[in-house]
Each structure stands twice: as C-alpha cells, then as structure tokens.
Amino acid sequence: MKKTDGGITAPAGFYAASAAAGIKYQGRTDMAMVFSEKPCNVAGTFTQNIFKAAPVIWDRDIVKGKGVGQAVIINSGIANACTGEEGLRICRETADAASRILGIPADTVLLGSTGVIGMQLPLDRLVAGAKVLVANLKPDREAGNQAAKAIMTTDTHEKEVALETEIGGKKVTFGGMAKGSGMIHPNMCTMLAYVSTDAAISGTLLQKALGEIVQDTFNMISVDGDTSTNDTLLVMANGMAGNEEITEENEDYRIFYEALNEICLHLAKEMAADGEGATKLMESVVIGADTKENARILAKSVVCSSLSKAAMFGCDANWGRELCALGYSGVVFDPMKVEMWFESGDGTKKIRIFTNGAGTDYSEDEASELLSGKHVRIISDMHMGKESATAYGCDLTYDYVKINADYRS
Amino acid sequence: MKKTDGGITAPAGFYAASAAAGIKYQGRTDMAMVFSEKPCNVAGTFTQNIFKAAPVIWDRDIVKGKGVGQAVIINSGIANACTGEEGLRICRETADAASRILGIPADTVLLGSTGVIGMQLPLDRLVAGAKVLVANLKPDREAGNQAAKAIMTTDTHEKEVALETEIGGKKVTFGGMAKGSGMIHPNMCTMLAYVSTDAAISGTLLQKALGEIVQDTFNMISVDGDTSTNDTLLVMANGMAGNEEITEENEDYRIFYEALNEICLHLAKEMAADGEGATKLMESVVIGADTKENARILAKSVVCSSLSKAAMFGCDANWGRELCALGYSGVVFDPMKVEMWFESGDGTKKIRIFTNGAGTDYSEDEASELLSGKHVRIISDMHMGKESATAYGCDLTYDYVKINADYRS
Numbered sequence: 001m002k003k004t005d006g007g008i009t010a011p012a013g014f015y016a017a018s019a020a021a022g023i024k025y026q027g028r029t030d031m032a033m034v035f036s037e038k039p040c041n042v043a044g045t046f047t048q049n050i051f052k053a054a055p056v057i058w059d060r061d062i063v064k065g066k067g068v069g070q071a072v073i074i075n076s077g078i079a080n081a082c083t084g085e086e087g088l089r090i091c092r093e094t095a096d097a098a099s100r101i102l103g104i105p106a107d108t109v110l111l112g113s114t115g116v117i118g119m120q121l122p123l124d125r126l127v128a129g130a131k132v133l134v135a136n137l138k139p140d141r142e143a144g145n146q147a148a149k150a151i152m153t154t155d156t157h158e159k160e161v162a163l164e165t166e167i168g169g170k171k172v173t174f175g176g177m178a179k180g181s182g183m184i185h186p187n188m189c190t191m192l193a194y195v196s197t198d199a200a201i202s203g204t205l206l207q208k209a210l211g212e213i214v215q216d217t218f219n220m221i222s223v224d225g226d227t228s229t230n231d232t233l234l235v236m237a238n239g240m241a242g243n244e245e246i247t248e249e250n251e252d253y254r255i256f257y258e259a260l261n262e263i264c265l266h267l268a269k270e271m272a273a274d275g276e277g278a279t280k281l282m283e284s285v286v287i288g289a290d291t292k293e294n295a296r297i298l299a300k301s302v303v304c305s306s307l308s309k310a311a312m313f314g315c316d317a318n319w320g321r322e323l324c325a326l327g328y329s330g331v332v333f334d335p336m337k338v339e340m341w342f343e344s345g346d347g348t349k350k351i352r353i354f355t356n357g358a359g360t361d362y363s364e365d366e367a368s369e370l371l372s373g374k375h376v377r378i379i380s381d382m383h384m385g386k387e388s389a390t391a392y393g394c395d396l397t398y399d400y401v402k403i404n405a406d407y408r409s
Numbered sequence: 410m411k412k413t414d415g416g417i418t419a420p421a422g423f424y425a426a427s428a429a430a431g432i433k434y435q436g437r438t439d440m441a442m443v444f445s446e447k448p449c450n451v452a453g454t455f456t457q458n459i460f461k462a463a464p465v466i467w468d469r470d471i472v473k474g475k476g477v478g479q480a481v482i483i484n485s486g487i488a489n490a491c492t493g494e495e496g497l498r499i500c501r502e503t504a505d506a507a508s509r510i511l512g513i514p515a516d517t518v519l520l521g522s523t524g525v526i527g528m529q530l531p532l533d534r535l536v537a538g539a540k541v542l543v544a545n546l547k548p549d550r551e552a553g554n555q556a557a558k559a560i561m562t563t564d565t566h567e568k569e570v571a572l573e574t575e576i577g578g579k580k581v582t583f584g585g586m587a588k589g590s591g592m593i594h595p596n597m598c599t600m601l602a603y604v605s606t607d608a609a610i611s612g613t614l615l616q617k618a619l620g621e622i623v624q625d626t627f628n629m630i631s632v633d634g635d636t637s638t639n640d641t642l643l644v645m646a647n648g649m650a651g652n653e654e655i656t657e658e659n660e661d662y663r664i665f666y667e668a669l670n671e672i673c674l675h676l677a678k679e680m681a682a683d684g685e686g687a688t689k690l691m692e693s694v695v696i697g698a699d700t701k702e703n704a705r706i707l708a709k710s711v712v713c714s715s716l717s718k719a720a721m722f723g724c725d726a727n728w729g730r731e732l733c734a735l736g737y738s739g740v741v742f743d744p745m746k747v748e749m750w751f752e753s754g755d756g757t758k759k760i761r762i763f764t765n766g767a768g769t770d771y772s773e774d775e776a777s778e779l780l781s782g783k784h785v786r787i788i789s790d791m792h793m794g795k796e797s798a799t800a801y802g803c804d805l806t807y808d809y810v811k812i813n814a815d816y817r818s
Binding site for chain 1: 457458459460461488490491492493494495496525526527528529637638715716719720722723725727728729730732733735736737740741742744745763765766767768805806807809810811812813814
C-alpha cells in the first residue's frame with residue numbers, strides 16, 4: 001500500500017470536471033462532477049441532523065435503494081438545506097437534466113451541496129453548469145484537482161489523496177477528495193467527502209467497511225461542535241481494476257479495508273487541520289480506557305473544548321482545561337489515576353504534565369515551545385483498561401470568529 | 410416581591426468583607442468572606458465534573474452532612490482544582506484557621522475558589538487574608554459590593570441582586586452575588602454563586618427548592634460549553650427575619666420558592682450576558698415541545714452552537730445555524746412543523762423567519778437591526794406539545810479568543 005500523487009481521478013475509469021456556474025460566488029468555480037465509465041457500487045454515510053439537506057435525502061435514497069451510482073454533481077455556495085419541497089424539486093430536476101446529457105438513469109446521479117443554509121438554489125444555473133461539466137469531463141490529475149477546488153467553501157486549500165495497493169494480484173487504486181471546514185462535528189461525518197476506487201467489491205461489503213471505518217476517522221474530528229445538515233461521505237467502486245469481486249471478509253477484504261481506512265483517515269485529518277481559522281492540528285489520544293466507546297467520548301471531549309482550543313492557539317500549557325474536558329465528558333473514571341502528556345506531532349518531544357491527581361514540575365518554556373508546533377498531541381492514559389481512540393480537532397482563533405461572524409456577506 | 414438595591418449583605422445578620430491577599434493577582438482584591446451572625450441552614454449544588462475541585466469536595470461534605478454553615482471564604486486567581494491531596498489539605502487548614510479566628514466550628518466554614526486549574530494555593534497568604542477578612546466584616550451595602558468584586562476573574566462587572574418579600578406577615582430579604590464568566594456550561598451550575606436570606610426554612614426544603622430551581626436557571630446558561638471543576642451554588646438561610654420556619658410545602662414555601670427562583674434567574678442571566686468577550690445576551694426560548702426535558706435540550710443546543718454565537722456577534726440573520734443546532738440536539742421532531750422567530754429583548758420587535766420547512770421573505774435589514782441589540786431572543790415553536798424552556802447564552806467574539814488564548818499570563 002503506497003500513497004501516490006493524485007485525487008479522485010486516480011483509479012481507472014474515473015473522470016472529473018469543474019465549472020463556474022455563478023451560484024453564489026463570483027470569479028471562482030463552484031460546481032464539480034465526478035463520473036465513472038462504468039456504474040459503481042456506492043456506499044454512503046450521512047448527517048444525523050434532523051434537518052437533512054435535500055441532496056442528503058436524495059443520495060440516501062439511492063444508497064439505500066439499488067446502491068448503484070455513476071455520477072456525482074456537487075455545488076458550493078448554497079447548501080440546499082431547510083429549503084422544503086422546493087429544495088427537493090431542484091434536486092430531482094438537476095439529476096434529470098444530468099441524466100439526459102450523460103445518458104444514464106437519473107437515479108444513478110448523486111448530488112452534494114455545501115454553503116449557506118436556507119437559500120434556494122438557482123435551477124437554471126445548475127443545469128447550465130451541469131452541461132459545462134459534462135463537456136469538460138477528463139480522467140486526468142488536473143481535472144480531479146480542479147474538482148477538489150470547486151467544492152471548497154472556507155477551506156484554505158483543496159483536500160485530495162490517492163493510494164495504490166494490490167488485491168488478488170491486481171493493482172487497485174483509491175482516490176479521494178473532501179471539503180471542510182466549518183460546521184464540522186461529525187455524527188456521521190460532517191462535511192462532503194468522496195472516495196473513488198477501481199476495486200471490485202460487493203455493495204454490501206462496501207457499506208459494511210465504510211460504516212465501520214467512519215467511526216474512527218470522520219466521526220472523530222471536530223472543528224466547532226456543529227453537526228451540519230449536509231454531511232455526506234460517498235464511496236464509489238467501479239470494479240475496473242479487474243480483481244475478483246470481493247464478496248466475503250477474506251484477505252482481499254482486509255487489504256481493501258485497510259486502504260479505505262487510510263484514505264478516510266487522511267482526509268479526516270486534513271479537514272481537522274484546515275478547520276476554519278485553524279493554525280494547528282490538535283490530536284487527542286486516549287489510552288487505557290475501559291471500553292472503546294468511552295475512549296472515543298473522552299478523546300472527542302478534549303478536541304471539542306472551546307477553552308482547550310483557545311489555549312492551544314495561545315500555545316499556553318493550561319492543561320487543566322484538557323483534564324476538565326475529560327471530567328465533564330460523562331465517562332466515569334478515577335481522577336487520581338489519570339496521566340497526561342503533551343507530545344509534538346512528530347513524536348520527538350513528549351512532556352508528562354499530570355499524574356497522581358496533580359501537575360508535574362515540567363518546564364513551562366519547553367511545554368510552550370512544544371505547543372507552538374503545527375501539530376500537537378495530547379495523550380491521556382486513564383489506567384482503567386486497554387481500549388484506545390484518537391480524535392482530531394484544531395485550535396480556536398480570531399479567524400474562526402471573523403469567518404463566522406460574517407459568513408454570508 | 411420587589412427587587413431592591415443591594416447584594417449578599419441585604420438580609421438581616423449577614424456580613425461581608427474583601428481582602429487583597431496577593432494570591433495571584435496584584436493590585437486588586439482576591440478574597441471575600443460572607444458571615445452570618447447566626448448559623449444557617451445551607452443548601453448547595455455542585456459541578457458534575459469528575460475532576461471536582463478541593464473546595465467543592467469540602468463544601469459538599471458540609472451540605473450533605475449537617476447542612477449547617479456560618480461563613481464562606483472565597484478566593485479568585487487559583488481554582489484549587491486538580492491539586493491532589495495537597496489541595497484538600499489546604500482547604501482543611503484554611504477552614505481551621507478561620508474557625509479559630511471566628512470562634513465557630515471548622516465544619517461550618519464553607520470554601521470557594523476560582524481561577525487557574527492545577528496550581529497550588531499559597532496557604533500562608535490565605536490564612537493572612539482570612540485574618541484581614543474577619544477584621545473587616547461589615548453588614549453594609551458597600552461590604553457586600555466589595556465581596557462581589559473580589560470574587561471576579563474575567564468578569565467585566567460584579568453581579569449582585571437583592572429582593573424583599575413577605576412570608577407569614579414578616580419582611581423577608583434575599584441577597585445574592587455571583588461570578589462568571591468563562592468555563593460556563595452548567596451541569597449543575599457553572600460558576601460561583603452565593604445567596605443569603607434571613608428567611609427561616611428547614612434544611613430539607615431549602616435543598617429541595619434549590620435542586621428544582623437550578624434546573625431552569627443556572628443549568629440553562631452556557632458561555633462556552635465547558636463545565637468547570639469548581640461550580641458551586643450555595644444558599645444560606647439564617648432565619649433572622651422571624652417568620653415561622655417553613656417546614657412544609659405551603660403558601661409560605663411557594664412565596665419563598667418564587668423569590669429564590671427570581672434571585673437565581675437574575676444572577677444566571679447576568680452571568681450569561683457577561684460571558685467572556687460577550688457583546689450581547691442570547692436567549693433561546695423553545696415552546697411547543699413534547700416534554701420539558703426535550704424543551705431544555707433544544708433551547709440549550711441553540712445557545713451552545715459556536716456558529717450561531719459567531720453569527721450573533723456579526724448581527725447576521727443566518728438562521729440556518731439555529732435550526733441546525735435544533736436538528737443535532739438529539740431530540741426527535743418534525744422539521745416541517747418548526748416555526749422560528751427572532752425577537753428583540755424588550756419584545757417590541759418580532760420577525761418570523763422560518764415556517765413550513767423553509768425561510769420566510771423577511772427583510773434582512775430589519776433582522777440585522779433587531780440582532781444588533783444587546784439582548785436577542787430566538788423563539789422556536791416545535792408544534793409537538795405544550796412544554797417550554799428558556800436557555801441563556803452569549804455571542805462568540807474576538808475577545809473570547811483573546812481572553813482564553815492567554816488566560817494564565
């Protein structure tokens with residue numbers, strides 16, 4: 001398994017395109033399409049928010065129905081959430097228009113939207129944009145990169161990943177793209193993320209793998225604690241690698257699972273690191289928990305704490321805030337047993353800051369220097385058992401407030 | 410029942426004092442004492458955080474034990490939380506020293522601390538400070554005001570309240586003081602708050618009233634979602650008003666309950682409005698919920714949303730964020746039935762922004778003007794039942810980040 005340069009178009013048979021449809025932004029692309037030569041088995045996980053955006057409802061019906069998709073159309077600028085019946089009609093008409101141009105069934109056209117909640121999408125611009133997208137579809141690196149750029153909102157850079165592995169003697173490739181970077185607090189995941197692969201795998205196993213992987217990847221990141229109305233993670237597998245289709249949990253499945261996990265973890269961490277206004281990636285590792293679920297809750301509580309996030313921005317070793325976040329997580333533990341360390345992202349520096357119910361006599365200067373890095377790890381050993389989990393977040397900065405006090409302007 | 414000018418010393422027999430003990434701050438007072446001529450029945454509620462600060466453990470033992478208190482000593486600057494056995498020893502020795510000077514049992518001396526987590530308190534300065542406090546105890550308005558100032562950390566102003574009512578033909582007075590203003594996300598309450606009254610009421614009924622009242626007052630405010638290690642709310646009743654002791658839930662109890670509720674609500678709202686960096690009070694009213702518990706969860710979800718809080722700072726009518734917060738609260742409801750309004754704090758302006766699953770055609774200018782006020786109300790009618798709840802929070806501002814990126818310096 002090796003990471004390669006590339007994105008959503010890396011696997012065989014995948015095309016992408018972008019277009020500037022003028023949906024809300026001016027002077028930038030705001031629509032993207034991903035298209036596979038052959039129909040794909042498609043799996044997905046979606047927001048748990050009661051207010052599900054119209055494209056989430058549309059995609060969920062496809063994933064839970066035939067589970068087959070061949071194209072995805074995504075727009076940025078307007079989320080098509082809280083838009084009532086009219087929002088659903090716009091989804092239907094967009095898919096219908098794309099299906100006619102592409103010559104594929106409308107119920108294999110998946111949709112994704114991100115941006116302002118509550119505004120209606122301009123259907124005429126969407127349809128005109130879809131025509132441009134189809135005309136520009138290309139299977140190359142550049143087309144994938146342009147698609148990854150077109151789906152951004154407040155992201156500072158596009159998020160792409162690709163990797164190769166071998167399954168049953170055949171080279172299999174995975175590609176992915178995603179966008180953050182606010183309203184990020186996954187339950188399912190929170191954001192838009194798309195993964196392509198030319199592996200052959202049954203729809204059932206694809207959904208099973210994704211459902212498990214999302215728990216320790218996208219569901220373990222948080223930027224601001226707000227679970228979006230639009231969160232969507234889709235995986236499309238078109239089988240063009242020529243491997244024997246994976247239909248049981250054998251060695252081929254294990255390799256596929258590991259590769260998909262790697263892709264999802266990469267995109268999830270990138271999303272956390274590029275959270276709105278973020279200057280650093282905050283990684284919370286919990287070890288020695290009694291159950292896996294408790295490990296996850298504890299790890300996430302730390303990256304969700306506004307006070308811990310603000311202290312990280314200030315490179316202030318105010319570790320009481322991380323302990324405090326463990327303490328109000330709802331998990332029961334013995335506070336006298338907890339040990340805590342700060343560690344630099346590359347693992348070269350590690351400082352024990354708390355043990356036996358009180359702080360150690362660590363050097364504030366060393367701690368502050370460690371915390372000034374772009375990637376900081378907080379390790380909490382609960383000394384209760386053997387379960388562990390890792391959560392990813394980012395610091396809370398002036399820019400987060402700036403971006404969100406005036407998002408719609 | 411009428412509010413009067415005054416604070417913790419308003420009821421008969423209550424004294425207060427402040428002192429500059431140099432615990433952490435320089436050039437300001439950082440210790441306060443409240444003392445009652447006669448022993449009080451005392452009730453309290455405390456943080457649910459697993460990491461309970463040493464003074465919380467100390468006070469809880471008193472409240473759950475004899476339930477009698479006569480003095481409270483509070484310091485700001487250092488929280489005495491996550492301080493292990495040494496932190497508990499400092500509590501014991503402080504109470505012992507005060508008990509000798511005051512000539513009262515050590516287990517009637519309550520303690521409170523607020524400030525940085527993880528540092529040890531300097532015992533010698535605490536004891537020296539306690540001597541100054543006792544020497545300066547006075548029953549007047551000014552002494553109460555100085556005590557309210559001494560317990561502040563990042564608060565921009567002291568928080569006091571007093572009111573008078575009549576129980577069984579006797580004038581009964583209540584006083585209160587509190588401090589916020591960060592790490593405010595109550596479960597119990599989050600903060601330090603002290604209420605005095607000269608009413609005569611049994612310890613059992615005092616605790617019962619407080620336990621109920623806290624649910625709809627202090628437990629309904631949030632500044633930043635972080636439940637502190639030190640949250641403490643104490644009520645001391647010394648019986649000096651001369652009313653017949655309230656020992657059952659009769660008309661006297663009802664009047665007492667209403668007055669105590671009014672005091673707690675006043676202090677809770679002041680705490681939310683003076684949240685760290687806040688420019689406005691954000692009030693989330695949920696009506697038409699199916700259960701009281703769901704009404705509370707929904708109302709709090711809105712004031713806890715970082716994105717909603719940042720939009721409020723920007724006076725941006727980005728109502729999708731409030732709906733989104735209702736949607737991820739965990740409460741099940743029909744999104745098509747929800748109605749939402751923005752209302753000015755004084756109730757003179759009200760704009761319906763959402764109904765039938767989509768936004769209304771309200772005027773953005775009018776909405777933005779309404780949101781520019783110092784007190785904004787968001788009303789959500791779930792159309793599911795008859796239960797309601799109100800939560801209080803504040804906007805998320807540059808100053809919140811500034812205060813918390815560099816709190817310890």
